Amino acid sequence: MQAGSEQLGSPCEQLAPLLHGAEAANRLGISVAAVLPAGGSGERMGGGTPKQFCNILERPLISHTVQAFERVTWIRDIVVVVTEDNLDLMKSIIQQYGHSRVTLVEGGATRHRSIFNGLRAFAENKPLGFQLSKPEVVIIHDAVRPFVDEDILFKVTTSAKECGASGAIRPLVSTVIASTPDGCLDHSLERARHRASEMPQAFAFDIIYQAYLQCSDYDLDYGTECLHLAQKYCNKKAKLIEGSPDLWKVTYKRDLYATESIIKDNLLQQVCIITDMKEDTVQVGFLLHEILKTQVKQVKGISSSLCKNVHHLQNMFTEQCFNFIGINDKDSNFFGTQHIVDVLKSTSLAVLYPVVLVSVHLIVSENMSYSSRVEELSGIRELAKEAKKKNILVYGLLMDYTKDNLRLRETVTQGTTVITALIKDRSPGLIGQMLVV
Numbered sequence: 429m430q431a432g433s434e435q436l437g438s439p440c441e442q443l444a445p446l447l448h449g450a451e452a453a454n455r456l457g458i459s460v461a462a463v464l465p466a467g468g469s470g471e472r473m474g475g476g477t478p479k480q481f482c483n484i485l486e487r488p489l490i491s492h493t494v495q496a497f498e499r500v501t502w503i504r505d506i507v508v509v510v511t512e513d514n515l516d517l518m519k520s521i522i523q524q525y526g527h528s529r530v531t532l533v534e535g536g537a538t539r540h541r542s543i544f545n546g547l548r549a550f551a552e553n554k555p556l557g558f559q560l561s562k563p564e565v566v567i568i569h570d571a572v573r574p575f576v577d578e579d580i581l582f583k584v585t586t587s588a589k590e591c592g593a594s595g596a597i598r599p600l601v602s603t604v605i606a607s608t609p610d611g612c613l614d615h616s617l618e619r620a621r622h623r624a625s626e627m628p629q630a631f632a633f634d635i636i637y638q639a640y641l642q643c644s645d646y647d648l649d650y651g652t653e654c655l656h657l658a659q660k661y662c663n664k665k666a667k668l669i670e671g672s673p674d675l676w677k678v679t680y681k682r683d684l685y686a687t688e689s690i691i692k693d694n695l696l697q698q699v700c701i702i703t704d705m706k707e708d709t710v711q712v713g714f715l716l717h718e719i720l721k722t723q724v725k726q727v728k729g730i731s732s733s734l735c736k737n738v739h740h741l742q743n744m745f746t747e748q749c750f751n752f753i754g755i756n757d758k759d760s761n762f763f764g765t766q767h768i769v770d771v772l773k774s775t776s777l778a779v780l781y782p783v784v785l786v787s788v789h790l791i792v793s794e795n796m797s798y799s800s801r802v803e804e805l806s807g808i809r810e811l812a813k814e815a816k817k818k819n820i821l822v823y824g825l826l827m828d829y830t831k832d833n834l835r836l837r838e839t840v841t842q843g844t845t846v847i848t849a850l851i852k853d854r855s856p857g858l859i860g861q862m863l864v865v
């Protein structure tokens with residue numbers, strides 16, 4: 429923590445301890461809704477598509493942010509504010525990705541005007557064809573900040589309930605300076621005493637709505653800070669809460685690349701290994717498990733006989749798992765892989781993120797040539813092409829199997845490197861390829 433941060437404290441009481449889901453809803457004892465302004469044009473990013481509709485892992489950024497809110501069961505309604513031009517696009521996103529708690533409202537010429545329209549939808553109950561009731565606390569969050577988690581949402585909501593207004597902050601990365609009209613340094617601010625104001629922010633609904641009703645056109649056209657409006661017009665000093673570094677706003681093109689990398693990194697954290705009960709596959713599965721768990725947070729093994737539906741696969745994980753490794757023995761082809769693909773297809777798992785399945789095949793080098801085995805396994809291309817239609821990325825990996833434990837460990841170590849690269853990249857370009865280690 430930087431020196432001077434204690435000066436940013438507010439008169440509010442200590443925060444309530446963190447709770448989740450139904451427990452959090454009970455403890456809060458209030459109705460909570462959210463407004464996500466998404467009516468901007470993304471000038472600083474450039475390109476024809478406003479950044480909230482740019483694809484991240486083949487899904488629009490706005491859907492990732494909405495998903496982050498829909499995971500939080502105690503947020504009742506989510507109002508997304510978009511321009512008239514993008515209403516149909518947003519409706520199709522809601523339908524395609526199964527967003528069930530979203531109501532659409534038309535945006536305004538500036539961010540503040542869009543937020544105001546979102547709040548009006550609750551106060552005047554005139555959203556486009558829906559009925560909304562006024563919440564006690566409303567969370568405001570830019571649609572282009574996809575990494576918002578339940579912890580920070582709960583903290584700002586609890587504080588808003590107690591103090592009327594609350595917002596996430598981060599330490600400044602650069603020092604802020606003021607310049608003179610002729611472009612010279614006027615003065616610089618003491619960095620430790622200042623913070624970057626981020627999102628989410630939460631407000632007692634009546635306070636922020638009153639602030640917007642009273643504020644000037646200048647505020648609506650040039651203002652950048654909702655907390656400021658609550659202070660200026662309703663005399664509410666916001667409680668400031670230190671947020672995580674991931675709360676930053678997607679503003680420039682490079683932020684899209686960073687977003688994709690962070691999501692890919694998060695997706696890599698859980699892997700499920702599926703083997704049958706044959707000695708060779710069990711042995712390879714055991715080694716893979718041992719090596720993978722030095723790199724990945726959660727690795728679970730399951731027998732293929734238990735892989736009957738996706739609940740069997742997912743029950744072992746704290747979050748949903750989007751990576752699977754199927755180990756097939758030296759004599760079998762794709763029966764096991766096709767079965768896993770069918771199980772994955774029967775669910776909506778791959779609607780949100782591309783699911784990776786690495787189909788590992790063992791080869792006993794003494795009595796089989798690589799080229800003939802690769803030829804035998806060429807059917808993976810067709811299988812992968814079909815699976816891709818359902819957002820399942822299938823890759824093949826041929827591994828030398830030997831009874832020599834040291835050599836086998838070496839091969840499996842190389843195989844693990846290839847598998848983690850495939851999972852991390854989630855490249856559609858490599859599907860259906862049979863890689864060899």
Ligand SMILES: Nc1ccn([C@@H]2O[C@H](COP(=O)(O)OP(=O)(O)OP(=O)(O)O)[C@@H](O)[C@H]2O)c(=O)n1
Nearest residue numbers: 465466467468469470471472537538539542571
């Ligand atoms: N008239 C506007 C302008 C902005 N926003 C939303 O406010 C959030 C934060 O604004 P910003 O990053 O400035 O987005 P843009 O205005 O799209 O970007 P730029 O300033 O580069 O044009 C975004 O989710 C954006 O869609 C909005 O709802 N209505």
Ligand SMILES: O=C(CO)[C@H](O)[C@H](O)COP(=O)(O)O
Nearest residue numbers: 539570625626627652653677
């Ligand atoms: O951080 C914020 C408020 O605290 C807003 O995201 C920020 O003000 C948006 O401003 P701009 O539209 O100019 O990027």
